[in-house]
Amino acid sequence: MNRFLFYLILISMMTYMVSTTPRTLIEESANGTVPSLFLAIIAGMVVTYIIISKFSHFPGQGLPEILKSYTPKWFAMPILFIFSIVWFYVGLSTLITYTFIINRFLLPEMSIYVVVLTFVLIITYGIFMTTKSIFYMSEIIFLIVIPFILFVQIKAYFSLHLNMDYIRIAIMQVNQLPNYKSFTTATFIAMGAANLVIFNRYFKKLKKPTRKGMSLLTLFFSYILLTTYFLPMGFGGFDSLDNALYPWILTSDSIRMKFGLIERIVFIFIGAFLALSVVTITMQWHISIQLLSSVFYFKRFKWKSVNLTLPFFALCFWAFSIYRAKTVTSDALYRGVEFFDMVILPITITLLIGSLWLAKRGAASKCPDTKK
Template structure:
């Protein structure tokens, strides 16, 4: 399995660690979060195997090309439109969450518009990069940032301030049936493979996952899911953290580097995740732009020889994003993220697998006819 698929999955997972996912998991801690994590891990690995295997039958093709070849237009266009809006919404949530984090913990005196404008410049440049360049950029940032994040997490695990009794109490909840909200939120973490709807264009020789690759991926997924949930609880306990919007920010502020240049690592920690967050937004919106352009592309939107469909879409993206970031509250954001995880994530994955299975069946049928 290509290393870039690991990056697609792990960047999506790690970006969620400081978002609202930990709060959603902790809010369901008394009603089956543990089994939800286990179930999401198993189903996430199975879905990763299925999606990579299905996309391997269409080397070098994104979902727009696959549906164009094997599905009628009346079916393909609504599907691509739905997927494009879903990917945009996922990126919008990440943008909004990280904007709130920056204002609340890093630069409370800075204007909201200045922060969003900074995102506009960086993300817009990244969105219009070629898919393979985005993957190479994600690799560089992943290699630079993730070792530091893992180092901080290891310091957390070996810290004297970590109360393992809190972790044991959390583990005792294993006798509860899975919580649907915690399950879908965990499932969203592990489905970065779905970005292959566009990034599969880069993989002209995509191979099916091997047992070694799936085992390694399962280890990483289990580590991230367990760390996302248990470490914040271990530092503060249920009572102190259950109403906290960003549990991992509080946790990172509890970890010290006694002999480091900067003792409080929360600022470096947020900065590291901010880099991953920008990459995640770029990936989501690049996928969204490509999907929506395949549906809304028009020869009328031309200036000289340059088609303006994608630039017009990015202008709409930022107009909507600015409005949402300015008007939404943290409680409203939590509500909408939970709704997206509960309803759109399962529907999106189910629909994607259905489309690929149907396209594979159509491709096999065409191959048999050509042999005759």
């Protein structure tokens, strides 16, 4: 499996460790989260395998090229538009979540407008990069920050403040029926393969996932998901984190480096995840703007010889992001993400897989040699 495909999936998994995911899982800890995690591992890997396998039939093509070539226009255009909105919303929710984290834990005196504007300036530069450049950027940032994240997690596992009794209590809830909210929330973080809707343009020889590749992904996903849920429990207790907005931030703040240059590990931890969040949002908005431009592209909207369609969409992203970050509350954001995970995510996955299935049938009818 191509290393960039691994980064595409793993960065998505890692980014949501400190966002709203832990809060949802912990909130439902007594209502079936543990069995939901194991079901999510299976479902997440099955969906990942299906998505990669479907895209392997169309090497070097993004979803716009696939649907426009092999499905009717009346079907392709609405699907592409819907997906552009979905990817924009996912990026926006990630942006606002990390804006709140910065405003709450790092820069409480700074205006939220300044934080959001700084974010979108960096991200806007990224979304106009080529797919290849985004992959190289993601590789560099991933390789830089992953040692810091692993260091914090390993230090947490060996911390004297980690109470294994709390984790045992959480594990004892395995006899509960699975919880749908926990299941969809946990499954969402494994959906990095869906980014192939645009990034498949880079993979000219994409193959079906191998057994070794899927085994590694399953191992990584299991570690990330179980760590996301159980480690905060070990520090905060089974019944004490229900009202915590960001359980992982509190967990990292419980760890100290007595002889380190920076005693409070939380600053290193947040910094590492901020870097990952920038990569994730860049990818998501790059996908959104590419999907949107495949539906609406104004050929005459030019300044000199430069077409202004993409800059116009980016400006719309700016305006809505700043407005939304100022008007939405933490609780409203959480409820919105919760609704997305429970309702929009299953619909999106179904539409994506269904669209690729229809496109494969269309390709087979046009060229029988492609049918396998």
